[in-house]
Amino acid sequence: SQQGEEDPQALSIQEGENATMNCSYKTSINNLQWYRQNSGRGLVHLILIRSNEREKHSGRLRVTLDTSKKSSSLLITASRAADTASYFCATALNTNAGKSTFGDGTTLTVKP
Amino acid sequence: DVKVTQSSRYLVKRTGEKVFLECVQDMDHENMFWYRQDPGLGLRLIYFSYDVKMKEKGDIPEGYSVSREKKERFSLILESASTNQTSMYLCASSLRGGYSNQPQHFGDGTRLSIL
Numbered sequence: 001s002q003q004g005e006e007d008p009q010a011l012s013i014q015e016g017e018n019a020t021m022n023c024s025y026k027t028s029i030n031n032l033q034w035y036r037q038n039s040g041r042g043l044v045h046l047i048l049i050r051s052n053e054r055e056k057h058s059g060r061l062r063v064t065l066d067t068s069k070k071s072s073s074l075l076i077t078a079s080r081a082a083d084t085a086s087y088f089c090a091t092a093l094n095t096n097a098g099k100s101t102f103g104d105g106t107t108l109t110v111k112p
Numbered sequence: 113d114v115k116v117t118q119s120s121r122y123l124v125k126r127t128g129e130k131v132f133l134e135c136v137q138d139m140d141h142e143n144m145f146w147y148r149q150d151p152g153l154g155l156r157l158i159y160f161s162y163d164v165k166m167k168e169k170g171d172i173p174e175g176y177s178v179s180r181e182k183k184e185r186f187s188l189i190l191e192s193a194s195t196n197q198t199s200m201y202l203c204a205s206s207l208r209g210g211y212s213n214q215p216q217h218f219g220d221g222t223r224l225s226i227l
Binding site for chain 2: 103
């Protein structure tokens with residue numbers, strides 16, 4: 001089964017609201033990354049958080065990592081219609097140098 | 113900015129054909145990847161290459177092969193296309209980075225239909 005699993009599968013919010021997506025994984029990781037995918041396009045890297053970090057910010061994005069619970073969350077504050085996309089977490093295992101395992105993604109819809 | 117270019121956005125082929133999907137990156141990245149993306153199954157790694165002429169099987173290599181003769185180019189080959197290989201194929205590249213995995217840069221994908 002997938003190493004990383006996002007929750008919820010789909011999320012619909014109004015513009016200006018915050019969006020929170022969660023990712024759970026099963027085994028010890030080296031780092032965890034979040035990616036975004038607009039419809040019909042490739043994935044774009046958003047943020048990387050290492051296993052020894054607990055929180056990281058990038059603009060309106062905030063990522064947390066709880067290695068004891070094997071989970072991460074991505075918070076998008078003050079969402080915009082342009083944030084509508086699918087969001088994926090990707091985990092890099094300690095033993096799989098170079099490779100990451102992607103979850104199924106959360107589809108976010110931001111209504112104007 | 114890193115650019116990963118996939119040769120076709122849409123491709124239609126027939127069952128039994130040999131299909132080539134090409135991917136080129138312009139940032140001298142050591143690692144290159146081929147994934148397929150299917151609804152409900154997320155991204156699944158088909159093959160991974162960490163250097164020229166080097167390759168490693170991913171999670172679903174059956175029915176596929178790859179070629180990396182030059183650092184910037186990574187080709188995915190469907191030896192004898194079948195309808196269950198209809199999918200979105202995504203190529204990605206990254207710096208090597210050892211055990212500290214580097215961000216992957218993706219192409220826009222090839223939507224392949226096998227009839």
